[in-house]
Amino acid sequence: MYQFIKDADHYVLSVDNHESLMTALARFCEEQHILSAVIGGLGAICEATFRFLDPATKQYVDKTFSEQMEITNLTGNVSEKDGKPYLHVHITASRRDYTCVGGHLLDARISGACELVVDAYPKLAPGRRADAETGLNLYKF
Numbered sequence: 001m002y003q004f005i006k007d008a009d010h011y012v013l014s015v016d017n018h019e020s021l022m023t024a025l026a027r028f029c030e031e032q033h034i035l036s037a038v039i040g041g042l043g044a045i046c047e048a049t050f051r052f053l054d055p056a057t058k059q060y061v062d063k064t065f066s067e068q069m070e071i072t073n074l075t076g077n078v079s080e081k082d083g084k085p086y087l088h089v090h091i092t093a094s095r096r097d098y099t100c101v102g103g104h105l106l107d108a109r110i111s112g113a114c115e116l117v118v119d120a121y122p123k124l125a126p127g128r129r130a131d132a133e134t135g136l137n138l139y140k141f
């Protein structure tokens with residue numbers, strides 16, 4: 001599903017072709033006991049599903065793009081919710097015509113490669129709790 005190398009709390013992670021990016025990332029964080037980290041990366045995908053929260057209605061609107069795309073940027077963080085790693089990942093992806101789509105990532109299917117860096121901060125444990133006003137899982141320090 002993935003391979004990695006590490007130096008202290010810094011990881012270089014490669015997610016295998018055809019895998020679910022979020023499933024692999026979640027498994028990696030659980031197996032390495034990571035509850036606090038920043039994530040950066042790039043790669044190629046053939047499907048991505050984004051989630052948009054309409055603040056007026058508090059309704060989620062999900063949209064899936066099924067085409068070959070380059071991940072031009074992946075930015076994310078890991079925190080703790082209910083004792084488990086909680087992933088928050090945004091990506092921008094470029095299409096064949098070089099236009100981009102992007103947003104809050106629900107999941108993506110790797111199509112080629114996915115190269116990530118994960119910098120863990122084991123002395124921090126940023127927690128998240130559900131927030132009624134926004135409908136989001138917000139940091140709660």
Ligand code: FE
Nearest residue numbers: 088089090104
């Ligand atoms: Fe988000």
